[in-house]
Amino acid sequence: MLTVVGCLALAAVAAFALLMGYVVYREATLSPRGESDAVIVLGAQVLPDGTPSVALERRLTLALQIYEERPQTVIVCGAQGDDEPAPEGEVMRAWLIAHGARAEDVVAETKSFNTRENLIFAREIMQAQGLSRAVVVTSDYHVARALALCGQVGIEATGAGSESKPEYWLKNHVRETLSWAKFIVESVLWKIGA
Numbered sequence: 001m002l003t004v005v006g007c008l009a010l011a012a013v014a015a016f017a018l019l020m021g022y023v024v025y026r027e028a029t030l031s032p033r034g035e036s037d038a039v040i041v042l043g044a045q046v047l048p049d050g051t052p053s054v055a056l057e058r059r060l061t062l063a064l065q066i067y068e069e070r071p072q073t074v075i076v077c078g079a080q081g082d083d084e085p086a087p088e089g090e091v092m093r094a095w096l097i098a099h100g101a102r103a104e105d106v107v108a109e110t111k112s113f114n115t116r117e118n119l120i121f122a123r124e125i126m127q128a129q130g131l132s133r134a135v136v137v138t139s140d141y142h143v144a145r146a147l148a149l150c151g152q153v154g155i156e157a158t159g160a161g162s163e164s165k166p167e168y169w170l171k172n173h174v175r176e177t178l179s180w181a182k183f184i185v186e187s188v189l190w191k192i193g194a
Contacts, residue, residue, distance in 0.1 A: 020177040026144035027161075034158040036072060038131040039063050040122045042115060042138040042146060043078020043088035050085045052095055055139055057161035060095050063137045066160060067101055074101060075125050075134075077109045077118035115146055132156065136171045139164050141172045145183055152187070 041063045044056035052060060067074055072095060078088025089108035096106050107125055112118040119136075126134065131158045138147050140161030150157040164172055 002136070016177060019180060020173060023141070023144070023173060023177050023180055024059055030143055030147075030161070031158055033066075033135050033160050034087050035067075036133050036135040036158070037046060038072060038122075038126055038129075038134040039066050039074045040119070040134045040136045040155075040157070041074065041076045041092060042118050042136065042142070043076070043092065043112070044139070045081075046084040046088050046091045047057065048083070049084060050091060051077055055162075056088070056092070057095070058164075059137050059139065060092055060099075062160055062162040064096060064099055064101060065098070066135060066137065067105070071102070071105060073126075073129060073131060074106045075109055075122045076106065077122055079110055079113050081113075088183060115142075116149055116153065119146070119149050123153055123155050126155070135160050137162065139172070141169075143178045145176065145180055148183065 002018040032190065041059055044059060045053040046056065047053055051057075063074060063076075076089045076092035076096065078092065080087040087108070087110035089110040093106045097103050109118070109121045109125060112121050115138075122134070126132070134150075136143065136150060136157050136159045138146050138157075138159070140163055143159035143161040147157060147159050
């Protein structure tokens with residue numbers, strides 16, 4: 001019995017290591033950012049004082065750079081978590097406007113609680129405005145999975161990743177590997193149900 005348990009544990013560790021290698025590979029081999037008529041910025045933690053977390057501010061800074069290169073619609077995504085004083089989308093919109101984006105160019109989506117929902121609701125906004133191609137802005141380790149989800153929900157997109165703090169590399173990639181495992185299972189179930 002102990003041998004079986006040991007073999008299963010070893011297989012699980014090996015599978016996790018392989019999947020993590022895949023995540024790192026996907027992150028390192030992303031296609032360059034392409035032309036777009038919309039920027040989709042995925043949400044992250046808002047601090048108790050109502051300001052963006054470091055990760056969220058880095059995403060917003062990158063989105064603003066893209067916007068300044070060529071003004072276009074910016075869709076900022078995220079609902080209000082239990083520990084947040086306001087919806088992420090509203091905080092992101094206010095930050096972008098305060099830093100120079102035109103108010104009419106920034107649309108806050110405040111219903112979504114995960115990446116899939118971010119993108120489904122962003123797609124609805126794009127369709128309503130006649131937009132066809134997005135650049136998805138998120139943290140560097142998260143871009144590849146966000147683009148895989150874009151493919152599932154019907155958004156033509158390329159990605160742009162904001163740099164994460166190096167000291168969080170392992171934590172971010174372990175978490176992202178677990179998220180990829182969930183994504184793979186959900187994708188299989190989604191195909192079976194389709």
